[in-house]
Amino acid sequence: MKNFFSQLVKKEGFKSVLSSILCILAGILVGFIAMIILACLNERQSIGDAFYGLGILIAGPFASGTSAYIVSNLGNMIFYAGPLIMTGLSVAIAYKTGLFNIGAAGQFLMGTLASLSVALHINCEGNAFLGVIVWIVAVLFGMMAGMIWGAIPGFFKAVFNVNEVIVCIMTNWIAANIVSWAFKGMPELVNAGSGKSGYLITTESTFNGTPTLGLNKLFAGSYLDLGIILAIVLAIVVFILLTKTTFGYELRACGANKYGARCAGMSEKRNIILSMAIAGGLAAIGGALYYLNPGIEFKFDTAYSRLPDYGFNGIPVALLASNNPIGVIFVGLFIRYLNMGGTNLTSAGYNNYISDIIIALIIYFAGFSMLFKNIISKLLKKKEKQPTLAEKAAVPAEPAPAALPDNAPEEEKKEPVSDEKAQEGKEA
Amino acid sequence: MSASEYIIEMRHITKVFGTNRANDDITLQLKKGEIHALLGENGAGKSTLMSILFGLYDPDEGEIYKNGEKVQIKDPNDATALGIGMVHQHFKLVECFTVLDNIILGKEDTKLGFLQKRAARKKVMELSERYGLSIDPDALIEDCTVGMQQRTEILKMLYRNNEILIFDEPTAVLTPQEIDELMQIMKNLVAEGKSILFITHKLNEIKAVADRCSVIRKGRYIGTVDVKTTSKEELSEMMVGHSVKFVVDKDDAKAKEPLLSIRDLVVKSKTSRKNAVNHVSFDVRAGEITCIAGIDGNGQTELGYAISGLEKPDGGTILLDGNDVTHKNVRFRAENGLSNIPEDRHKHGLVLDFTLQENMVLKRYLEPQFQKHGFIRFDEVRKYAEKLTEEFDVRSSAGVDSTARSMSGGNQQKAVVARELDHQHNVLLAIQPTRGLDVGAIEFIHSRIVKKRDEGAAVLLISLELDEVMALSDRILVMYEGEIVGELDPKKTTVQELGLYMAGAKRDTEKKED
Known part of the structure; x- marks a missing residue:
């Protein structure tokens, strides 16, 4: 057991997970301190409210009052996590290729535009099969629009070496304006009833929304649908793509050392464009999944003035997950969990803005994950010195392949092979 | 005290x-x-x-x-x-x-x-x-x-x-x-x-x-x-721990047909108006180690980039085994028989954040041995990397799972050399192949390069180390200010004479205009 643990702590993945958890705890702690300060400043609140608020924050959707609310909030939490996972994946895969995709917001919008333009134009009332087909086509159109949109900064980066961040920011605002302009040209899609202005109709009236598979009944009163399952599947696909395939190997090589990749015969230009296209496609699927839900309305008339939060929240999600696609699933769910808790904070006397600040603080701490990781590595190194030599002799050399359990310890006794270069290299 | x-x-x-x-x-x-x-x-x-x-x-x-x-x-x-x-x-x-x-x-x-x-x-x-x-x-x-x-x-x-x-x-x-x-x-x-x-x-x-x-x-x-x-x-x-020979054991070269031919090659300098490589022509023949000697910064780096395909030359042609590869990319050249031990192992030779085994297949991951339907066969990669590290005595803290970054410079170099020498090739471009290595490792790598030569490969060695140039080469070309200023026979020349050529004090060829 002890062996198992000492092996575990040496794993890179374990360090990443631990550092992410520490980030979250540090963020919650700072959020808590902020709540105490605010409670002290507000004469209608007491310190007790801060502790109550902390409890609500940690309880997330489970502090939503009646059981019916808990169920629907839990379902919505999972639903809202879907698009967040998609934009998180988008940022993560670009990052693995050494690119910072700050353009997920624009790609998300282009996905929304393309998918809604398809879905809302085809009324599938009474034909469930056609509805599913149209939904699939809509998602695919959204994805393609996002891929093209993502490929633009990739192209500029690869061919003209223009920083992708600059082009991404420009394409974000271009996308926002295109979306408002395009929908203004489709008056047939505008929701004329209901007294609201500037909203589109939803897939509720065209009967080609994302299939729910009964999930919205399982979590009664929520929007939950197939989208979250698709997001999880795509996260796994991205994970396999990055770690198991030659294409992923190339992407990672280009991200880690583009000169080395070029010298090995890889085309880093092609890989940059492809990576950004895939990133764009993923973010766009997020937009498509979000707005293809029958319950979500898209406000197009002001879209040009505001970029969707989902686009930017993908960045802390990817960071907190150390750009691991599987980690993105959990982090996406977790951030929505916290958000739900934040929304509930009003019952402790904090207003909506305060809860946003506290959530922002926690997300802000996500950026410290590397710092925490380094601290963990340092602490582990110090600890490594402590076990006695006798203890060490009992443990086979850590990388000893399973095939050689017999000679591994022996080898180590007779020859203290100087592979201290592991350490040498680090400071070089 | x-x-x-x-x-x-x-x-x-x-x-x-x-x-x-x-x-x-x-x-x-x-x-x-x-x-x-x-x-x-x-x-x-x-x-x-x-x-x-x-x-x-x-x-x-x-x-x-x-x-x-x-x-x-x-x-x-x-x-x-x-x-x-x-x-x-x-x-x-x-x-x-x-x-x-x-x-x-x-x-x-x-x-x-x-x-x-x-x-x-x-x-x-x-x-x-x-x-x-x-x-x-x-x-x-x-x-x-x-x-x-x-x-x-x-x-x-x-x-x-x-x-x-x-x-x-x-x-x-x-x-x-x-x-x-x-x-x-x-x-x-x-x-x-x-x-x-x-x-x-x-x-x-x-x-x-x-x-x-x-x-x-x-x-x-x-x-x-x-x-x-x-x-x-x-x-x-x-x-x-044992005695070391300072002389490389090698028979006389049996030079055959040229496998790498450089004709009138020009590479413009990035920093000045002069040509970094100025109308250079030479042949590298099978079964022979041709060495480019010179003081650092006389165009060797640019020449290496042009031959390996990292940078496009501004003029001239490069023939690899008779094929014009001047405008072909790095992969084409690698697939057509060029191995390259690059000068800068951190920048060009390795992906430092990759593991040793991933680095070992950096050029070969597309071969059927290492992939199937686009999925990397990690068990094969591991086996291959373990074989290579054993053969070339590449030491690291966690075997083939160590990241390249965690290895010492000498072992990183050995890993690059192992990968490139094992790669099927008939032309070997070796730039400073023993940089940062100790005498034992240098002896080993020199003997492997000589073995490659004896198997019929054409070797182009670009080195700043005079000892290496004298010990290894069959033919020395001296490069000075982007031009080949002399061809010397290592058996007949001395380090002093080589130094005169390297410093530009002596030349056999006419100076060319840019």
């Missing part, structure tokens, strides 16, 4: 990493005013020992004394306070700062928050003159030669009034002339009362400057000897 004859004494130092004793009861005594060499193979524990002295690691056992008094060195600040300074093998300079800024960085004088550079400049220039360290204080580091960068590092130590100077393999990156200069600088420093610890595995340099030499092998202390009374052969035997 304070009247100890040793300015620094490291007694019975032991440092264990995991299961591996990097330093095992090592004692090192540095006298005041001497140049003390620390000799050992790649990965013998030299850098670990120096890192302990510089406060980067805590020793598990052992003590450090300065002038006979016990001291604790917990971090580099403690080391600096004790007057210990270090020139790292890979310089720690800010590329976009000037030389002067780099020297004062971390020890700036300020008045009301404003930098007081005038006084600093005066002090730096005084030091520079006193020790013969010529620098241009206003040049940006990125524009400086490696030699000047190193002098900047030395001035950094002197500016901080350090008296114990550690040089970690300082000559690995220098040209022969710069090495001579550095040797002179080291002698000047000692004459002014500084004490020097000189980490190296080059015996010539130890013989040239060091007073005493401590040898460590596989983490253990072997002994300290007086350099004057010890021969090179004895030193190398202490270092590797």
